[in-house]
Amino acid sequence: MARGSAQNAKSNKANNQPASAKGAGSHLRANKGHEADFDDFEPLVEPSANRDIAGVVIAVLAIASFIAVISPATAPVTAAVAGFYHLGFGLGAYVLPIVILLFAATLFLGEDSPLNVRSVAGGAVVFIAVVSILSLMVPGTSVSCDLMFTPQNLSASGGYIGAFIASALQN
Incomplete structure (x- = not known):
């Protein structure tokens, strides 16, 4: 084993390449000239x-x-x-x-x-606007925004997203 690895180190030194640069098994006599075959492979x-x-x-x-x-x-x-x-x-x-x-x-x-960043951002703004309008339509929120944040009103209107934006706009 020691003799073979000493010969491999000699052949790699002679080619001015470290042992890891040559590729697995490229120092063997049967693999001489076939190194290019292993470089070109098709992905799975x-x-x-x-x-x-x-x-x-x-x-x-x-x-x-x-x-x-x-x-x-x-x-x-x-x-x-x-x-x-x-x-x-x-x-x-x-x-x-x-x-x-x-x-x-x-x-x-x-x-x-057909999607790009502008159309996705525009759709997100429209969605947020609609859920905010739904939260503004909760009855009794003209005096206080607390009614927007009750669980039954959240699910029946615009949710937390709409309620946060609607309360910020209303205040």
């Missing part, structure tokens, strides 16, 4: 596969959250997901999973996607 998946995998994962999460929002159950995970959507976004909880599903669908389009 295409580069667009990452976008496809992300699209499938996001689509599954969107469908699962839509089912949890539409028909909340007593299971702890679905109740937590439904509570997050209903308290956080109010009536927008029914729209948000559909928007997430549409975003997942655009991931499959790749570079031909």
